[in-house]
Amino acid sequence: xxxxxxxxxxxxxAAEFLCEPRQSLLExxxxxxxxxxxxEGCNDGNCGACTVEMDGRIVPACLVLGAEAEGADIxxxxxxxxxxxxxxxxxxxxxxxxxxxxxxxxxFIVASKALLDSxxxxxxxxxxxxxxNNLCRCTGYDKIVRSVQAAAEKMQQExxx
Amino acid sequence: xxxxxxxxxxxxxxxxxxxxxxAPRRDSYESNMVLATQTxxxxxxxxxxxxxxxxxxxxxxxxxxxxxxxxxHGAILRSPHAHARIRSIDTSEAEQMDGxxxxxTADDLPEAEDKLVDVGEGxxxxxxxxxxxxxxxxxxxxxxAVAAVxxxxxxxxxxxxxxxxxxxxxxxxxxxxxxxMAPDAVLLHSDLRMKEFGEQTxxxxxxxxxxxxxxxxxxxxxxxxxxxxxxxxxxxxxxxxYIEPHNVTALWNHDGRLHIWCSxxxxxxxxxxxxKILEVPVSNIKVTPMEIGGGFGGKIPVYMEPVAAMLSRxxxxxxxxxxxxxxxxxGTGPTPGSHVRVKVGATxxxxxxxxxxxxxxxxxxxxxxxxxxxxxxxxAAYDCANLSVDCYDVVVNKPSSAAYRxxxxxxxxxAAEQVIDEVASKLGLDPVDFRMRNAAKEGTxxxxxxxxxxIGCEEVLQAVRDHPHYAAPLTGPNQGRGVAVGFWFxxxxxxxxxxxxxxxxxxxxVEGSTDIGGTRTSIAMQAAEVLGIAAEEILPEVVDxxxxxxxxxxxxxxxxxxxxWAAHDAAQKVVAEMRARAAKLWSVEADQVQxxxxxxxxxxxxxxFRDLAAMSSKTGGPVSATAxxxxxxxxxxxxxxxxxxxxxxxxxxxxxxxxxxxxxxxKAVHPSYVExxxxxxxxxxxxxxxxxxxxxGADGTMENSSLLDYRMPTALDLPMIDTCIVEVANPGHxxxxxxxxxxxxxxxxxxxxxxxxxxxxxxxxxxxxxxPAVWAExxxx
Numbered sequence: 001x002x003x004x005x006x007x008x009x010x011x012x013x014a015a016e017f018l019c020e021p022r023q024s025l026l027e028x029x030x031x032x033x034x035x036x037x038x039x040e041g042c043n044d045g046n047c048g049a050c051t052v053e054m055d056g057r058i059v060p061a062c063l064v065l066g067a068e069a070e071g072a073d074i075x076x077x078x079x080x081x082x083x084x085x086x087x088x089x090x091x092x093x094x095x096x097x098x099x100x101x102x103x104x105x106x107x108f109i110v111a112s113k114a115l116l117d118s119x120x121x122x123x124x125x126x127x128x129x130x131x132x133n134n135l136c137r138c139t140g141y142d143k144i145v146r147s148v149q150a151a152a153e154k155m156q157q158e159x160x161x
Numbered sequence: 162x163x164x165x166x167x168x169x170x171x172x173x174x175x176x177x178x179x180x181x182x183x184a185p186r187r188d189s190y191e192s193n194m195v196l197a198t199q200t201x202x203x204x205x206x207x208x209x210x211x212x213x214x215x216x217x218x219x220x221x222x223x224x225x226x227x228x229x230x231x232x233x234h235g236a237i238l239r240s241p242h243a244h245a246r247i248r249s250i251d252t253s254e255a256e257q258m259d260g261x262x263x264x265x266t267a268d269d270l271p272e273a274e275d276k277l278v279d280v281g282e283g284x285x286x287x288x289x290x291x292x293x294x295x296x297x298x299x300x301x302x303x304x305x306a307v308a309a310v311x312x313x314x315x316x317x318x319x320x321x322x323x324x325x326x327x328x329x330x331x332x333x334x335x336x337x338x339x340x341x342m343a344p345d346a347v348l349l350h351s352d353l354r355m356k357e358f359g360e361q362t363x364x365x366x367x368x369x370x371x372x373x374x375x376x377x378x379x380x381x382x383x384x385x386x387x388x389x390x391x392x393x394x395x396x397x398x399x400x401x402x403y404i405e406p407h408n409v410t411a412l413w414n415h416d417g418r419l420h421i422w423c424s425x426x427x428x429x430x431x432x433x434x435x436x437k438i439l440e441v442p443v444s445n446i447k448v449t450p451m452e453i454g455g456g457f458g459g460k461i462p463v464y465m466e467p468v469a470a471m472l473s474r475x476x477x478x479x480x481x482x483x484x485x486x487x488x489x490x491x492g493t494g495p496t497p498g499s500h501v502r503v504k505v506g507a508t509x510x511x512x513x514x515x516x517x518x519x520x521x522x523x524x525x526x527x528x529x530x531x532x533x534x535x536x537x538x539x540x541a542a543y544d545c546a547n548l549s550v551d552c553y554d555v556v557v558n559k560p561s562s563a564a565y566r567x568x569x570x571x572x573x574x575x576a577a578e579q580v581i582d583e584v585a586s587k588l589g590l591d592p593v594d595f596r597m598r599n600a601a602k603e604g605t606x607x608x609x610x611x612x613x614x615x616i617g618c619e620e621v622l623q624a625v626r627d628h629p630h631y632a633a634p635l636t637g638p639n640q641g642r643g644v645a646v647g648f649w650f651x652x653x654x655x656x657x658x659x660x661x662x663x664x665x666x667x668x669x670x671v672e673g674s675t676d677i678g679g680t681r682t683s684i685a686m687q688a689a690e691v692l693g694i695a696a697e698e699i700l701p702e703v704v705d706x707x708x709x710x711x712x713x714x715x716x717x718x719x720x721x722x723x724x725x726w727a728a729h730d731a732a733q734k735v736v737a738e739m740r741a742r743a744a745k746l747w748s749v750e751a752d753q754v755q756x757x758x759x760x761x762x763x764x765x766x767x768x769x770f771r772d773l774a775a776m777s778s779k780t781g782g783p784v785s786a787t788a789x790x791x792x793x794x795x796x797x798x799x800x801x802x803x804x805x806x807x808x809x810x811x812x813x814x815x816x817x818x819x820x821x822x823x824x825x826x827x828k829a830v831h832p833s834y835v836e837x838x839x840x841x842x843x844x845x846x847x848x849x850x851x852x853x854x855x856x857x858g859a860d861g862t863m864e865n866s867s868l869l870d871y872r873m874p875t876a877l878d879l880p881m882i883d884t885c886i887v888e889v890a891n892p893g894h895x896x897x898x899x900x901x902x903x904x905x906x907x908x909x910x911x912x913x914x915x916x917x918x919x920x921x922x923x924x925x926x927x928x929x930x931x932x933p934a935v936w937a938e939x940x941x942x
């Protein structure tokens with residue numbers, strides 16, 4: 001099978017890769033680029049563990065073909081922290097004990113960041129609606145929702161101070 | 162240490178939630194209460210978990226994230242039939258495909274000796290484990306592994322697996338216990354003979370085992386009762402639903418050593434079971450437990466490890482196998498569907514006079530459904546002299562069942578707690594009051610014989626009765642409130658821990674318990690408490706089976722209890738050594754050195770742990786200590802729920818309006834993660850109650866093997882899950898720990914059923930209580 005040459009931007013850096021036409025973006029991220037922070041839970045778009053941001057929208061990377069990443073701007077969990085500083089959402093997840101096994105956590109953090117980027121002061125219901133694409137089997141979501149609320153509050157305080 | 166009465170001691174640092182979903186305002190009470198009875202310096206605080214940064218940045222390495230140089234990728238061919246004889250397997254076409262390196266079938270495994278093997282939470286026959294890893298002669302469920310391929314990449318492997326030709330002779334299949342128990346049912350295992358009352362019989366049967374426990378005189382108890390209620394209940398097969406699929410990489414090296422990296426709740430179990438299946442000494446196998454993406458009991462069994470090992474032996478290269486989600490549903494352990502009859506009799510004064518239950522659980526393809534624990538738990542919350550419990554472990558053509566959080570207890574509680582509720586209602590008693598009048602306490606004899614030591618059943622019921630939620634008014638039509646109680650034993654088993662003191666005053670902690678929900682930290686905190694240093698100054702690592710003493714599974718709510726105890730004991734050894742080192746400094750005897758909160762002192766001299774650690778080279782060399790435990794002081798855990806629901810009579814949809822989880826955990830070492838266990842277990846129970854079920858087609862195949870169609874709860878389906886931690890110290894543990902992981906999943910289905918009954922008058926006798934099921938009951942009642 002002939003490989004396709006794809007030029008894209010991942011976590012702010014230009015990235016090039018070769019992939020087979022049948023390879024998903026998830027497979028490319030994990031197996032070709034070794035960005036294994038993006039997780040596979042179902043490979044059919046139903047669990048949200050592989051959530052990445054692509055041109056400003058969150059998508060399950062398992063439902064995007066690697067070839068479709070041509071020219072795209074992609075953000076994965078590896079690009080959320082800035083240098084040595086964790087993102088407020090990451091800190092809030094740690095302070096709020098919002099993870100247990102941690103395998104769904106990258107997807108939740110990417111999705112939560114996209115939420116707060118577009119809606120800095122979401123209600124509990126807006127958070128629950130936005131995160132309904134992401135399955136977590138360990139926490140019952142309570143501490144995840146509270147941690148997103150805590151991060152939103154902190155980010156708003158920082159924005160106004 | 163100080164002691165106080167049962168009063169709220171501390172609350173979560175998390176902010177109170179903004180109200181949504183029309184949920185009740187909850188600023189009048191604390192969402193997360195801790196009813197603490199003992200306080201410590203470190204135990205009971207909420208430090209950030211040690212592995213946290215790795216897990217929020219994507220850096221933590223789970224099994225599927227590992228790719229060694231030269232790795233081949235595998236795929237497993239699974240049975241399309243629920244029950245069939247394998248006439249032949251032709252692998253020739255697959256073997257000739259470009260990029261295919263090896264194919265294995267059951268013929269490649271050594272023949273299974275008929276002996277018992279410890280599979281993590283008890284013994285089973287090696288032939289069953291062996292047969293489940295790769296089908297031998299017969300497939301017993303759709304999804305049963307038949308053959309495996311190693312190839313250049315997973316796409317080629319999958320294509321090759323599909324090119325293997327298997328000639329099947331389909332056989333009749335049975336999906337439920339009553340069907341498989343029918344006298345004319347075809348036997349799943351021609352050599353299976355029923356075990357009855359602990360004795361092996363010569364009766365060929367699909368009933369692998371019949372247990373019976375009795376006490377007092379049940380007939381007399383019912384005769385003397387003013388109210389007797391008897392009902393039968395059925396529950397569907399459900400899955401543990403961990404987000405990370407099973408995975409393994411195996412390298413059978415050219416020196417004969419086998420190295421396995423995998424996602425498991427018990428690295429030593431993988432080592433020992435693989436050793437028995439492949440007939441390789443345990444000392445030749447090293448298992449590295451990678452980070453684990455959930456398990457809930459379902460990652461105790463060994464599935465692919467011996468297969469990956471065989472493929473590696475054939476190819477001389479590392480081989481990686483990762484299950485698809487469909488493989489996880491059809492090929493790994495669901496929790497048994499059940500058929501349970503419960504009968505309860507009580508007198509007008511609210512005293513239970515007799516308890517009787519019959520439980521039949523679907524073991525799946527091989528014996529071992531956890532029906533016995535179900536029978537041990539079914540009436541555990543009640544003090545009654547007249548008891549009779551029968552349990553049937555029945556093989557059916559579904560995947561071999563695996564443990565799922567308090568395995569067996571949830572199905573039993575769904576039945577018993579509804580009948581208890583109905584008896585209370587007929588007696589005109591408040592359901593909590595009725596349970597309190599009959600609550601099990603220290604000295605109560607459980608159905609299966611043992612007498613309880615100090616337990617917290619009464620305290621949990623008190624916490625329910627006194628909780629603001631229980632007194633809050635319901636706010637609309639078709640709303641109801643339910644309560645239920647649950648019990649799980651918890652287990653001890655075996656653990657090891659090593660502490661290595663660094664010269665900067667930190668301590669490396671080495672342990673072998675897979676960290677499935679923050680146990681690195683809850684274990685480290687117990688060492689920190691003894692050493693009198695901060696939790697952050699302990700650096701815990703979960704290591705491979707070559708690098709730590711034997712440690713049993715992360716399961717049975719045992720990890721914080723038992724591995725934490727090993728850490729406590731190792732820390733005490735370090736303290737003893739540090740006293741000896743300080744004694745050397747001051748030229749006194751070790752017993753003249755006192756230790757308190759990390760400071761060693763004698764006759765006016767004192768030195769902090771950190772400073773003493775810095776001098777270790779001058780005082781005798783490195784300080785290191787190891788402890789191993791096999792604890793006997795296991796303390797069972799009681800839990801309870803208060804749940805408010807609203808039923809839509811038009812559609813049958815049940816909305817959870819408010820949910821409070823109460824549990825006696827003995828001592829919450831890290832309350833945030835204890836709350837997390839209670840919340841997570843509650844929500845798994847809610848999913849089990851309302852949505853989750855294996856839809857089996859007429860041919861015995863699963864029709865909903867995806868996360869779209871097997872619908873687990875999402876964030877949008879739920880309110881906040883309030884918690885109330887009850888601490889009735891376990892006298893058998895240095896810090897009073899009981900364990901928290903399991904009892905919380907037991908009451909939710911029953912509590913929700915009781916709430917539905919209060920809301921619309923329907924008595925739900927089947928799980929799940931999905932919209933069509935509830936709608937049908939509402940229409941009938």
